[in-house]
Amino acid sequence: MTTDERVGQGGTGPGELAPDGSSVDLYVQVQPHGEDELINAAIAPGSSILELGCGTGRITRPLVAFGHQVVAVDESAAMTSRITEAETVVSTIEELRLDRRFDVVLMMSYLINVADDGARQRLLDTCAHHVKSDGVVLLQQQDREVFARNVVRESPQRRVEVADVKQLPDDMQSATMIYTVDGRTWSQHVLVKNLTEETLSAALHASGLALDGYLTPDRGWIRAKLR
Ligand SMILES: C[S@@+](CC[C@H](N)C(=O)[O-])C[C@H]1O[C@@H](n2cnc3c(N)ncnc32)[C@H](O)[C@@H]1O
Known part of the structure; x- marks a missing residue:
């Protein structure tokens, strides 16, 4: 499923997604x-x-x-x-x-x-x-360090990949967050202004x-x- 994307926001993955791309099925587990x-x-x-x-x-x-x-x-x-x-x-x-x-x-x-x-x-x-x-x-x-570079964080429960990180003008950063839990994967595009x-x-x-x-x-x- 994909969402109606706002500028700099949106996501993909199984189940229902909020307009900002946040996954309902993912958040109930966090x-x-x-x-x-x-x-x-x-x-x-x-x-x-x-x-x-x-x-x-x-x-x-x-x-x-x-x-x-x-x-x-x-x-x-x-x-x-x-x-x-x-x-x-x-x-x-x-x-x-x-x-x-x-x-x-x-x-x-x-x-x-x-x-x-x-x-x-x-x-x-x-x-x-x-x-x-x-x-x-x-x-x-937001802590600007979170989107300073591409990184993968793995725990027994889930894998979180911060991918496609970009440092943009006006102290903005963009990235794609890719979450994998129990074999299901969601991605969420984020654009933040520090x-x-x-x-x-x-x-x-x-x-x-x-x-x-x-x-x-x-x-x-x-x-x-x-x-
Ligand atoms: C990343 S989730 C985090 C939810 C919760 N705060 C937590 O920490 O578990 C962000 C939530 O904010 C909601 N949200 C984002 N922008 C919003 C807006 N402008 N108005 C209402 N809800 C919004 C999304 O629908 C989503 O459910």
């Missing part, structure tokens, strides 16, 4: 790698969380188990249909306008690194719209947000608040 614990440690107990781009609920589920109330949003109904533990909303992030505000707005999976600056601004506008005045926006950004602290701060500012710090020393996890 476990958290500590992201859930990192987020839980950064927020108050029993927080209300708006999770943007939740996929099949890989992180939704543990956040609910930690005692948070999560509203999980994804544009792919095939993805959200796998979530039974939390309220779900099928919507693009850009168009989402709920009549509620949350202690935490979470947008992980490098969505902020979308190549198009206007698209990034619309994502951040949605974050700002839904966070409480004393709430926090948590964002996960953000300097200056460009990140400016984008946050334009949406009424301000950089408040980082959750990790590698600056992969960003904390922002309303200005």
